[in-house]
Amino acid sequence: MTDFQVTILGNGSAVPTAFQNPTAQLLRYNQHKFLIDCGEGTQMQMIKYQVTHKNLSHIFISHLHGDHYFGLIGMISTFHLFGRELPLHIYGPGPLEQIIKMQLKASDTRLKFSLLFHALRDTETLFEDKHLKISCFPLYHKTPTWGFLFREKGKERNLRKNFVAHYTPGIEQMHRIKQGDDFILSDGTVLKNADITLNPSIPKSYAYCSDTAYDERLIPFVRSVDLLYHEATFDNNMTVIAAEKFHSTARQAARLAAKAGVKQLLLGHFSARFSEPSHLLEEAREVFENTLLSRQGETYVL
Ligand SMILES: [Zn+2]
Numbered sequence: 186m187t188d189f190q191v192t193i194l195g196n197g198s199a200v201p202t203a204f205q206n207p208t209a210q211l212l213r214y215n216q217h218k219f220l221i222d223c224g225e226g227t228q229m230q231m232i233k234y235q236v237t238h239k240n241l242s243h244i245f246i247s248h249l250h251g252d253h254y255f256g257l258i259g260m261i262s263t264f265h266l267f268g269r270e271l272p273l274h275i276y277g278p279g280p281l282e283q284i285i286k287m288q289l290k291a292s293d294t295r296l297k298f299s300l301l302f303h304a305l306r307d308t309e310t311l312f313e314d315k316h317l318k319i320s321c322f323p324l325y326h327k328t329p330t331w332g333f334l335f336r337e338k339g340k341e342r343n344l345r346k347n348f349v350a351h352y353t354p355g356i357e358q359m360h361r362i363k364q365g366d367d368f369i370l371s372d373g374t375v376l377k378n379a380d381i382t383l384n385p386s387i388p389k390s391y392a393y394c395s396d397t398a399y400d401e402r403l404i405p406f407v408r409s410v411d412l413l414y415h416e417a418t419f420d421n422n423m424t425v426i427a428a429e430k431f432h433s434t435a436r437q438a439a440r441l442a443a444k445a446g447v448k449q450l451l452l453g454h455f456s457a458r459f460s461e462p463s464h465l466l467e468e469a470r471e472v473f474e475n476t477l478l479s480r481q482g483e484t485y486v487l
Contacts, residue, residue, distance in 0.1 A: 273299070396416050442476070
């Protein structure tokens with residue numbers, strides 16, 4: 186059973202409040218942990234919600250507005266004090282490397298682990314293994330900003346237990362059957378693949394779009410994803426401000442979700458002016474019914 190889930194550590198916009206931390210999310214995929222954005226106080230949120238940084242090897246920073254990365258230097262410093270040895274990959278806009286290195290240099294901090302920076306470019310694959318692919322794509326904000334797409338790869342077919350127990354195929358044969366081959370007995374009898382295997386579970390996908398103006402150029406990147414996190418900084422009365430600031434309203438997020446045919450929409454990046462953003466959910470659901478309001482500390486399973 187695959188473990189694919191995202192925990193919201195912060196879903197507020199630029200100004201923190203008593204109830205909303207700036208943006209950060211922890212995405213788990215089996216043994217991997219990926220941090221998406223790292224607003225101020227993210228490590229405190231991880232402690233609060235009992236999310237450990239064990240196995241956290243990759244951090245993706247969408248853009249260089251402070252509410253998306255001001256927690257990074259603090260987290261790196263803590264890793265250093267804990268004696269971390271595991272290399273840390275950081276993906277973000279090009280200047281991020283210089284910013285972090287300058288902060289470390291000023292305090293004469295010599296890290297015991299490797300910090301590996303990767304400057305984001307247009308659209309590219311950032312991480313890939315046998316099961317998962319992570320890519321970035323451009324968002325439309327006041328400064329260069331990227332969204333991230335986590336897409337599970339197609340899975341192998343599952344062997345039926347009674348077939349394996351009865352015919353005891355070898356490892357190589359099992360591998361080929363999982364890829365779709367039939368099984369041929371020594372007397373030439375053919376056991377059809379469909380009779381000796383079960384369908385694999387359907388690959389899942391998660392897309393992250395924060396911060397961005399409403400822009401239909403995002404649709405090809407997020408089309409049909411299982412869960413789309415899209416910013417909803419403002420409400421229906423603030424469409425003009427949203428456009429000026431290159432942010433979205435809840436209804437615009439819902440429109441994009443509907444046009445892209447996603448399965449579920451998760452709203453976040455709420456303006457500090459909304460102490461309770463439930464009206465954003467109502468506005469979004471008028472356009473796209475399968476919408477949720479993200480809640481800090483909640484985990485959403487794919
Ligand atoms: Zn922001």
